[in-house]
Amino acid sequence: MKQKVIVYSEMPEDLVENLKQQFDVKYYKNCNAYTDLLPDLEEAEGLIGSGLAVDRNLLDHAPALKIVCNIAVGYNNLDIGELTKRGVMAANTPGVLDDTTADTIFGLLLAAARRFTELDRYVKEGKWKEPVSEAQYGIDVHHKTLGIIGMGRIGSAIAKRAHRGFDMKILYHNRSRHKEAENAFDATYCSLDELLQKSDFICLMTPLTPETRHLIGDREFRLMKKTAVFVNGSRGQTVDEAALIRALENKSILAAGLDVFDEEPVAADNPLLKMENVVTLPHIGSATSETRYAMAKLAAENLTKGLLGECPPSLINREVLQK
Ligand code: 8YV
Secondary structure (H helix, E strand, O other): OOOEEEEOOOOOHHHHHHHHHHOEEEEOOOOOOHHHHHHHHOOOOEEEEOOOOEOHHHHHOOOOOOEEEEOOOOOOOEOHHHHHHOOOEEEOOOOOOHHHHHHHHHHHHHHHHHOHHHHHHHHHOOOOOOOOOHHHOOOOOOOOEEEEEOOOHHHHHHHHHHHHHHOOEEEEEOOOOOHHHHHHHOOEEOOHHHHHHHOOEEEEOOOOOOOOOOOEOHHHHHHOOOOOEEEEOOOHHHEOHHHHHHHHHOOOOOEEEEOOOOOOOOOOOOHHHHOOOEEEOOOOOOOOHHHHHHHHHHHHHHHHHHHOOOOOOOEOOOHHHHO
């Protein structure tokens, strides 16, 4: 009998077909909570998709589960401790989205500095009646200082663009030193406070963990330059959003570029949506056809290998193999 697999997010049809050849696939294109999956959860050995909270509640209903595959690099939706305790493998999709996500984040940075979205509205609303003046000027990006919080794969891809393309000076803060980025992009390691004080642009790229929740709040915004542009490409909860709103209202920073929010989709009455100096995106870091396909393919490979008794290429909790 084929092993039962639940696909809980939309996935390219050819990849679903491949999975169907090997497994008994239950495809839920729209799933908001694990309770939607209850008809199949009891017997499921594999779970693949993005964003579903895989916690104790779900796991209590999934006693046969062997592997959970995120179609995402971030895995704050997975309770890794609980999965490992129960001997369930967890996998994500690192690497394949680095360049695409770095492009998005650098685009946000440029858009916020040069006021692209605000001035796009200005043109479309018929307000462009004469040559632009100081009122429409932005600030330069090239030759400025970029602070990257979280120098992982995506952070490094941002550093590469900034250093090689825009002649920027790179500061970074990370759990550990990143010698490759130091050598390749002349990146300088510094404390979080020093980075916040010295950077013209700040990109927050750290994964969401208990340690990074609300990493940036009132105190941190106060440390930033009044001319700083803050970009969040990690998770909404790494920032105290109320503090960000205060910082923008009090003009203690210049502008922000946000791909992620505390609540997603963002509520229509969120004050950030009314601010001209905030560029907002609907969490599209990795959202290109090519990259989303590559992520789904890697996740499917993780799933297949895991269920066939091989080591998934991007297994997160290697400890389960020792059990
Ligand atoms: C999306 C992401 O969360 O990979 C991640 O961690 O942030 C994004 O790519 C996800 O893949 C789609 O919902």
